[in-house]
Amino acid sequence: MSKPEYTMLPPSTLLCPTPVVLVSSADPKQPEKPDMVTVAWAGTVNSEPPMVSVSLRKDRWSHGLITASGEFVVNLADEKIARALDFCGVRSGRDTDKAKETGLDYIPADELETAPAVAGAPLSLCCKVRRILELGSHDMFIGEVVSVMVRKDLLDADGKLHMEKAGLIAYSHGLYQKLGDVIGFFGWSVAREDVFERRMRDYR
C-alpha cells in the first residue's frame, strides 16, 4: 500500500460521524415545561450497566433541567424529525416552546419521574444521571440507561429489533447524513463466506 500524505490541522472536534439525538428533560418544579436539545457530543460509554454520555454547555437551558432532575432521555433521530431536530439545536428552551414550534410531542418516559421522551423517535433511552464531569466548555452527563422505549414498527414478529429500518441519521462535520448501505456486521471479517452471504441477504 503506498503511504498517503497527511496535513496537520489544529486540534479540533473532528471525530466523525457522531450520533445526533434529541435530549429531552424537565425541571421537577415545572414538569409541564420540558425542553429538548440537539446533541452530537453523545456516545455509549459503558455496557454493563449500559451508560451513555451527553455533553452540554453550561449555558444551555437543558443543562439546568437535567441538573435539577437528575434525568434525561436520549431520543434517536430519523430523517422525518431531522429538520425539527436541527431547530432544537439552534433555538433555546429559555424563550422557545420547541414542541409548539416543531410539531413534536412529548410522551411519558418509562421508569423516569420527570423527563419526558419525544413522540415519534424511533427509540428512546431513558437515563438517570450517575456523574457530571466539568471538562471545559462542556459538562459531561453520564447517564445509566434504565429503560429503552422502541417504536413497535421496528420490531418484527419475533421481537427482533431492525434498527437498519429506522432511517437513522448521523452527524459529520456540520452535515446531517442518512445511514446508507450495510457493508458488514460485527465479526464479518472472520465469518465463513456462506455465513456472510446468508446474513447480508437481509440488508440488500
Place this chain on the structure above:
Amino acid sequence: MSKPEYTMLPPSTLLCPTPVVLVSSADPKQPEKPDMVTVAWAGTVNSEPPMVSVSLRKDRWSHGLITASGEFVVNLADEKIARALDFCGVRSGRDTDKAKETGLDYIPADELETAPAVAGAPLSLCCKVRRILELGSHDMFIGEVVSVMVRKDLLDADGKLHMEKAGLIAYSHGLYQKLGDVIGFFGWSVAREDVFERRMRDYR
C-alpha cells in the same frame, strides 16, 4: 401527528449510530509493538479544549498500552479499511500482529511520543489522556486532541476539509453502514431557502 406505539426493552446500549474507529497505541517499553483496536464506544465530549472519550474493557490489550503511555490515536474509518477494522475488534493484540494480518501500516502520530497513527485512515486525532473513569464493564479514557492529521486528498485547493468525500462508516446495532445522502447542515432549519439550495448543491 398520530402517536406511535412503543414497547419497553431492558436497558441496553442502543444509542445508534455510533462512530466506529481504530484506536492505536503502544507501550513506551515496546514501541515497536503497537496495537490497534476497534472502538464504537467513542465520542466527542468537549469542544474547548477538544476532547474525545474512548471506552475499553480492562482486559483489552490496548487498555494496558494506553494506560502505560497516556496516549492514543483515534483513526477514522472508511469503507476501504472496514474489513481490517472489524478484524481488529475480533482478535487481540496480545497474540496477534494486527498490522501483519490486515495489511494496515502504522505511521508516526503528530505531537505524540509513543502512540502511532494508522496509515490510510482519512483522519487521525492524536490524543493525550486527561482522565480515566471506571464505569463498570468499561474504563473511559478521556483524551485531549493535541493534533489532527488529515489525508491530503480530503482538502480542496482552499484548504477546506470535505469530510463528506471520505466515505466514512458508522456502526449501528451490530452493523457497519456507509454514510449516505446529505440531508442538511447545522442551522438549515432556520436558513433562507436560497441559502439552503446554494449550500446543498455541493452534496447532490
